[in-house]
Amino acid sequence: MIPAPFDYVAAESTTHALDLLDSFGDDAKLLAGGHSLLPMMKLRLAAPAALIDIGRLAELIGIRADGDELVIGASTPHAAVAASDLVRADAPLLAHSAAQVGDPQIRHRGTIGGSLAHADPAADLPMALVALGGRVDLLSQGGTRSVAADDFFTGFFETSLEPGELIASVRVPRQPGAAWGYQKFVRRANDWAIVGAAAINGRIALANMGPTPVRARAAEQALADGASPAEAAELAAEGTEPGEDVHAGRDYRRHLARVLTRRALEHLT
C-alpha cells in the first residue's frame, strides 16, 4: 500500500517545525516515528499534503528529572522510555506501559508524543498518562501551555492540540515506590487492548471503554471511602460508554473493565 503523494520537510529545530506548521496550515502533519500516521496514510485514511519530520530533533528527545516531575521529550521512542533507569525508578507504570506497546520493532520507532497525539483510546500510553495524572507541554508560535492528561483527550482520536501546536514534552509525577497495577486484555500478540486498566495512588484509568481513555471515578471514590479492591472494582464500568466491535460487545467490555480493575488493584507492583 502506497500513501498519497505529499511534500516532506525534515525540520531543523522546533522553531523551524512551528514555522512550517504555520506556512502549511491544516494540510500538514507532524511526523516522528510515523507508526500511527504512516499506517493511516497507507490505508488512505489520512492524506496530508505535507509531512514535517520532527523525529530526529535532539531537543525533543530525551528524559530528565525536573523537580517532582519526569520530563520526556515528545520524540523519545517507546523503547527508550521502557529502558530508562530514571523512568523505571520514578514512574515504573510508565516504563511498563511503554514496554507493552506493539512489539520491539514498533517500540524502536514509535514515540510517546506520537502515541498521545494519535489518541487511540485503546492504546497503552494515553491510559498510562491519565492514570499517572501526567500532562503534556504544548508549543506554538504563541508560546507554551501545559494540559493535564484528563483534559488532553477530547474525543475519538481527538485531542486539545490546536492548529499550529506541537507536543514538546510529556510530564509525569515522580512517584518512586508507589504501588501500581497494569492490566491489558488482548487476544493476539502485538494487539491493542480490548480493554485495559491502570491504577496508581488511588487513580484508575481505563483503555477502550469510551472514545477517550477514561477515569473509573466511581471505583476511585469507593477506594477513597475505604472499599476493598474487589468492592471498588465492581464500580469500574460505572458511567462508561464503551463501543462495540468484532472483539467485544458493550456488556462484555464492562465485565472486562471490572475484572481488569480488580486485577490491577489486587496485583499492585
Add this chain to the structure above:
Amino acid sequence: MQVEITVNGQQRSDDVEPRLLLVHYLREVCGLRAANVGCDTTSCGACTVLMKGPGEVGGESVKSCTVLAVQANGRQVTTAEGLAPDGGLHPVQAAFRQEHGLQCGFCTPGMVMAAVGLLSENPHPTEAEVREGLEGNFCRCTGYHNIVRAVLAAASSANGAAVGERAEVGA
C-alpha cells in the same frame, strides 16, 4: 528528494519520492529482495531490517513497510543480504539452517534480522526473552519452536557456551 543512505555498508545517493517506503526502496531501487512485504500493516515483521543513524543508541530493528525511505536519509540500513560476506552465513543464519528454523522461508529474512537485532541488545537471552523479542514477527508454518531454538543456538555459539543447553529449549 535526494537521500544518502548506507545500505549494507555501501553509501548510496538516490532521488526518491517522499512517499516511497523503505521496503520498496530496498527491493526496487537497491534490488535487495530479502526484506519481504507480508502484511504491509506493521504486524508480520517479514520486512524487518536494521536501521541506525550516527550517534543513535538503542534498538535497530524496524519494520521497513512503516518507514519512509526519506526517514532513512543519513542512516545505515542492513538487510539479510548484508549480514555476511558473499557465500558466507551470519551465525544467526547458520543457526536457522542448523536448527531447521524455517519451512517456507517467507518470514525468515525478517525473523533473522529481528533475531540479530535482539541479540545485539541482549546477547544472553532466556527462552522467554527470545519469544518476547520475536513478538513482532509472524511465522505461519514452523510453529516457532525451531526458530527460538535457532536464536538460542546462535547466542550460545557466539558466546562459546555449551551446545547441549539447546536441548532444553521447548522441551
